[in-house]
Amino acid sequence: MRGRKSCYISFNDIKLWQWIVTERVIGMKLKLIKGMRIVAATHNPGKVPEIEALLGGHYEVVTAAALNLPEPEETETTFVGNALLKARHAADRAGEVALADDSGLSVAALGGAPGIFSARWAGPDKDFAFAMRRVEERLDEAGADDRRAWFTSALAVAWPDGPAVVVEGRVEGRLTFPPRGDRGFGYDPIFIPDGYDQTFGELDPKLKDSISHRARAFEKLKAALID
Helix, strand or coil, X not given: CCCCCCCCCCCCCHHHHHHHHHHHHHHCCCCCCCCCEEEECCCCCCHHHHHXXXXXXXXXXXXXXXXXXXXXXXXXXXXXXXXXXXXXXXXXXXXXXXXXXXXXEEEHHHCCCEHHHCCHHHCCCCCHHHHHHHHHHHHHHHCCCCCEEEEEEEEEEECCCCCEEEEEEEEEEEECCCCCCCCCCCCHHHEEECCCCCCCCCCCHHHHHHHCHHHHHHXXXXXXXXX
């Protein structure tokens, strides 16, 4: 788009990406001003309280759905790429600062799958019990004993027709079957974070939220744009 300032390029080189975030973006003094409204690039209203809490309660958060914004097709091949795509799409159409996330589970023995397709593995009905069985079946088919896995959360903030900032949080762990615990959501019942013996589905929600990939991503975002 004409006149757009771009603060990101290919993110295949993570070291270069880190330099862009820490040097170029902060050097431009981009900040999220307390009290401002932020468009969350989601059609899930249930995410609003979580986002507001993770941002310290200093912002008004409104969803893309509340503004009748369409959902873009996620065509990128990385969490970072999809988060940027969604944030840019919402910001340009709303004319306001927008925030988007893209998250998922990656399994070492499956070459990083399901990865960006984590939600799609649950099917149109968002059946994560089915998705967890699918992960187990794939591991069995591969004859893999390696149970290492990690959750990733990429967060992007975009200004309309302007720059964008992206950060990524990650938590390492291992998988266990059958699923354990009825807390959390998604793949939480099969994921045990490093340093713990309970799954995300068993851990106290406050503890889980403090060590999660999403919490780590928000801490990086706040350090870059708020603190």
